[in-house]
Amino acid sequence: MLIESRSPDLPSTPGVALRQWCADDLDELVQAYRDPVLRRWTRAPVTTAAEARRWLEGALRDWADGRRYTFAVVEEQADGARLVGNVVLKGVTPQRPAPEVGYWTASWARGRGVAPRAVTALSRWAFDRFPEVARLDLLHQVDNVASCRVAQKCDFVFQEVLPARPPFPLDGHRHSLHAG
Template identity: 40%
Template sequence: MPFLVPPHIPPGRLSSSPQPSLPVGDGLLLRPWRLSDAPAVLAAFSDPAIQRWHLRRADTEAEAVAWIEEWQSAWSTETNVYWAIVRLGDDGRDEVLGRIALRDLIPAIGYAECAYWVLPAARGSGLAPRALGAVRRWAFDEETGFERLELVHSVLNEASCRVAAKSGFLLEGVRRRGHLHADGWHDMHVHARVRGDGRPG
């Protein structure tokens, strides 16, 4: 059955090239995940604040490695894009501070959902909005081609609401009983930015 509208982002536009690293500035970088990052992932998902807003946890480095392998392979299928948020060191090494992702990609309509977490030691530094800005700029670039980015979080997650507001993601509404967490169903705030929205703030 033929489509009436051609895909907004043609299949293969993303996966035909390696997943890019994205500069954030001031020694920060978004880069693809490495298997050697497993200890940082294990530490993140052992944190109660991160566990509160997620459905899964990692109990061993082997489980963290399996997750990273999933994150790495998602680029080739154009279903999700995961980056490690890292601080670059003078010795050429880097330190993982968090994760940012575009999830549930629908390239045919230029849609993706933003998601992130930040390790405890890096919280309160404005890291999440800066990383989100780098991802937004890449996603809305003409060569990438996304048209709409959503950011969805529990109405109880005030920190994520501040990140969304600071990043210029407008609150569009509430998705009632939109997500099941460990403590039950949560209503979810739905924020979004579309191509052409003004500068954040």
């Protein structure tokens, strides 16, 4: 049984828009994954157009299943919208105590507050759309200092150190944000 959602509205925040991924995003997705910093922290590399199509198909399939919601984060620019990141709500099931928030920011958009704005918008959306959800978790590897800062900026409170487990070679942090 899936958790029932209350509202289909997409998350929003000043300066960036969150929307479903689409086929037009494939080239920018591959370009974003060329960044070695991004590849270091993500588990599913996207290095070719074929991998990007599989990634996109998975994101759309997960959305349809209602357990994982992946959003492209785009920023309006003078010459149109540009992909600047990704946010995802993972594990929206009654069996999971808290869905997990994940994200990445493209190299060309780092240091401008994109990740905190997108994570905050996704978190508000999650609590609004899924009233049964009382807590969200944000996990990251202990040496990912930037993700620790994003969690803090989004009011996720450090909860515990998690032991390393594949594919992550180091311990991790769990931060939580409670509804209300």
